[in-house]
Amino acid sequence: xxxxxxxxxxxxxxxxxxxxxxxxNKEDEVKIDNNINNSVNNIVNNKxxxxxxxxxxxxxxxxxxxxxxxxxxxxEDVRTKLLEKKYDNLSKFLSSPYFNxxxxxxxxxxxxxxxxxxxxxVVMNVEIGLDKxxxxxxxxxxxxxxxxxxxxxxxxxxxxxxxxxxxxxxKSYSNGGNKQLRxxxxxxxxxxxxxxxxxxxxxxxxxxxxxxxxxxxxxNNSVKKNGVNHALLYSAKSGHSEHQLGLAxxxxxxxxxxxxxxxxxxxxxxxxxxxxxxxxxxxxxYITGYGYEPWHYRYLGVDISTKIYQENITYxxxxxxxxx
Ligand SMILES: [Zn+2]
Numbered sequence: 001x002x003x004x005x006x007x008x009x010x011x012x013x014x015x016x017x018x019x020x021x022x023x024x025n026k027e028d029e030v031k032i033d034n035n036i037n038n039s040v041n042n043i044v045n046n047k048x049x050x051x052x053x054x055x056x057x058x059x060x061x062x063x064x065x066x067x068x069x070x071x072x073x074x075x076e077d078v079r080t081k082l083l084e085k086k087y088d089n090l091s092k093f094l095s096s097p098y099f100n101x102x103x104x105x106x107x108x109x110x111x112x113x114x115x116x117x118x119x120x121x122v123v124m125n126v127e128i129g130l131d132k133x134x135x136x137x138x139x140x141x142x143x144x145x146x147x148x149x150x151x152x153x154x155x156x157x158x159x160x161x162x163x164x165x166x167x168x169x170x171k172s173y174s175n176g177g178n179k180q181l182r183x184x185x186x187x188x189x190x191x192x193x194x195x196x197x198x199x200x201x202x203x204x205x206x207x208x209x210x211x212x213x214x215x216x217x218x219x220n221n222s223v224k225k226n227g228v229n230h231a232l233l234y235s236a237k238s239g240h241s242e243h244q245l246g247l248a249x250x251x252x253x254x255x256x257x258x259x260x261x262x263x264x265x266x267x268x269x270x271x272x273x274x275x276x277x278x279x280x281x282x283x284x285x286y287i288t289g290y291g292y293e294p295w296h297y298r299y300l301g302v303d304i305s306t307k308i309y310q311e312n313i314t315y316x317x318x319x320x321x322x323x324x
Contacts, residue, residue, distance in 0.1 A: 185299035
């Protein structure tokens with residue numbers, strides 16, 4: 001009797017689906033086939049079970065984990081990316097707001113090697129790219145004129161950049177020579193240096209925009225002078241320096257001793273108000289790839305700089321949190 005009813009219902013479904021296609025001519029056949037299959041499944045099982053529950057149970061996910069997967073991952077993604085094998089820490093990673101299913105394998109591998117990190121940190125670090133060595137898996141930047149462009153050891157400027165808004169820094173704001181910056185950064189810099197002056201703090205630029213060639217020789221000289229490890233920690237390979245963006249400056253003194261000066265302290269506390277961030281902070285070397293550089297400031301505009309200052313994060317973290 002039940003079987004007979006099912007056959008009747010299924011027949012009605014098939015016929016009505018058929019008519020639907022004829023009259024609307026909108027749905028493709030595959031979708032209708034799926035609808036019919038789902039309808040049949042529902043009738044036979046007589047319950048509204050999550051479509052991948054059985055598959056996920058077979059992979060040894062718990063009911064709670066399956067509920068989480070159902071609520072957070074689209075069916076299509078579950079079907080194409082999660083039915084092959086079990087990811088032991090998937091539910092932990094899923095709680096991170098920066099979770100990206102495409103990187104689940106990388107999260108698992110990184111977590112295996114870094115068990116001291118929380119699952120949130122694992123997701124953040126992998127999204128930054130830290131599971132890969134610096135200067136590997138390099139992405140060539142296309143929108144290099146954008147003021148918010150991220151340049152680091154994973155993101156390289158093209159060889160043929162061409163800025164039409166470089167201006168010469170007035171000598172009263174530098175230690176001399178022909179130094180340039182993009183106009184938007186220069187205007188903000190002038191404001192900052194003038195404000196510092198009002199607080200009896202003297203700031204001046206010792207390094208600003210660099211061409212690819214200048215950066216290349218600076219890096220090579222640093223290798224010769226200090227060895228490759230030191231050079232990698234304090235100097236950028238050509239194409240990977242923010243100085244090539246025309247939005248970064250080194251101020252007063254490129255020396256560790258600058259850290260304890262009142263000028264360095266003023267910058268740390270006030271630069272964000274003018275749109276600059278301390279780009280390579282202390283204890284964030286594992287993220288930025290650079291040692292602490294109390295003299296290096298990057299222009300990003302007041303809004304982004306303020307957020308970075310308030311949250312005490314690096315620009316890499318900012319990009320994952322707010323730009324991705
Ligand atoms: Zn610098």
